[in-house]
Amino acid sequence: MSAEVKENQAAHSGTERRLNMIEAINDALDIMLERDPDVIVMGEDVGYFGGVFRCTAGLQKKHGKTRVFDTPISECGIIGVAVGMGAYGLRPVPEIQFADYIYPGLDQLISEAARLRYRSATEYIAPMTVRSPFGGGIFGGQTHSQSPEALFTHVSGLKTVIPSTPYDAKGLLISCIEDNDPVIFFEPKRIYNGPFSGYYDKPAEPWKRHPQSVVPEGYYKIPLGKARTVTEGDAMTVLTYGTMVHVVEAVCREKGVEAEILDLRTLVPIDIEAIEASVERTGKCLIVHEATRTSGFGAELSALVTERCFYHLEAPVERVTGFDTPYPHSLEWAYFPGPVRIGEAIDKLLKD
């Protein structure tokens, strides 16, 4: 159990409540709808039905149809109206049903939401948290599996946040909703219901045995721009986020490698201090993400580590990523950067 969880549990009179990531996200939305009348939750199927992944279940019934509602199937429209709502003074939390569907909304995100504060010199802002399930491992095929985070980290004016546990998901989502900048909040859907070791052929783990499934009731925040140290170790630093946090952790455990795994949690702004401190200590750096390799966020991480920690490095930075292909349906597990690909990279770094 992390120090943060312990601290929070103390602060919340020790009520130990275990939630999966969907429930934690639902809890965060519920709390923010309750606390702030400006918060609006909208998206395809999020209203009466409660979302295709159930993240908004019960929210419309509790908070009313003008606070939580369904939208037309138009990502451009969803983001576009959210910009207008933000200009009015609301704090919309639009859901894009799958990250793969976000592309029709890109112009509204890149040219509008991300630029509004700058171009109007703060006269207008677009405070919105765009929630969207991302990543593969659920047999979603090429249009329900992508990890497009690097498209957003490349855009000035957008923050990109990716939780990997129920506890973090709730605290980060509350921080995002309160943030006055537009935030892309990608939810790794493979781990909605439980952490994932990377072995698709082993029985699924539920969240309830994971220490970070203890989610206190009520309001708490996890600051944006701060990484979480998942495991401490000297063998190497592993920079990762989302589903891959759990896969890396499982591989290291299995191989008996004492790696320092950093769950980055926020990609922009990145926690450069945590990265530098760890890599300077371990001298080796492995970067793991599920997204395609070329121009992926790993390339940025690799450049940062090389530029800033070069004289501490004992080996070239290693990247483990998805392949530069669409996410194939039947060959999903050959695409996924699983234990074999990660294990090979770890072995290489250990040998160097």
Next chain:
Amino acid sequence: MADRPDADREAGANKPTLRLHVPEPKFRPGDTVDFSHIQVSEPGAQPRPDEACDAKETAPLCHDLIRVLADDNRAHGPWDPKLDPDTLRTMLGHFALVRAFDERMFRGQRQGKTSFYMKCTGEEATSVAAAMALASDDMVFPSYRQQGVLIARGYDLIEMINQIYSNKGDKLKGRQLPIMYSSREHSFFSISGNLATQTPQAVGWAMASAIRGDSRIAATWVGEGSTAEGDFHSACTFATVYNAPVILNVINNQWAISSFSGFAGAERTTFAARALGYGLAGLRVDGNDALAVYAAQRWAANRARANAGPTLIEYFTYRAEGHSTSDDPAGYRSAQEREEWPLGDPIMRLKNHLIALGEWDEERQEAMDREAAERVKAATKEAEKNGILGHGMHQPFRTMFEDVFEELPWHLKEQAEQATRERLIKFHGGRPQ
């Protein structure tokens, strides 16, 4: 051509062969212009349905042209907004100021004082008269040719020119292309350079106003060419789905840079008729008839304010000048078009109306035009004290990094330091700005 099996079968046998239709405007440079194909409806002949009517009752008006001012310079019919002479003179004053402003700013660009300018000549009524029909705190999401809205709302000319010059007085910190104004104080949304993005935003703002039980409505302006953008379709869909208190103004000025309205579908139907498919109320209006513009905008505003629904209004007008200072229309359209435009000039028509009412004369008009030109000249001189584009009197250097985010993150701090260092090197150790 591909060999097709069963080519003889009825279903696959096209005779003659398929042809792609690429629209072509009626007149090109040098052509004699004849606009007799343009429908010019009888002023006063269009019915004015109840503001709370079922949207489909407006269907005939989507293919008609709502007109009030006739050749006799009198106002006719149910759409006559019956404005008092003082209001009409105020409107005429805004017109004079907009035209004087456009003239001077265009000249300023040619003199190298700024990089870019866009006139709205011939389209003044679609912004000035429309703005006057709204409440001053109704939120407007303009495109780039609605300077008339700002002028009608009393925005300071010096502020406008500071923005156009991107000088040290520019409250947008020199970040935006000239004329991309923003004024929260005047409920005027920040203009984007991307087209039609403002349309779903206006709908979102209107939805927010409705969510909060406010009484303010939203209005947006978009060119007929930009209605081809997906954003416009999203805006219409969201507007109708949520019955949003919003007005979608389509300025059909016939030209999108060099592409005539046929490239947005005008050969097949009107832009107002887009409303029908969405279940929006639709009005097609003579955009050079200030009274008709005012009346239509007020009809839609009253409708929106009564929770009776959104309206799509097509203002049929003509872009009398180039798209911008970077454009020369002589390269793609006949110069005669402007002279032959069957709906005249909006300022002239309003002026003649006031004269016909016995409330105005040529002398007073000349004095008004002179005064407008003087006002703009004085504002220009005042703004020039803050500098003109590219003459060093720009915003402080550090402002480049501000407002990307609410707080400056580490990577932008580092880049700001680098930029400061570059200035020091460039000016040989001199003080960076």
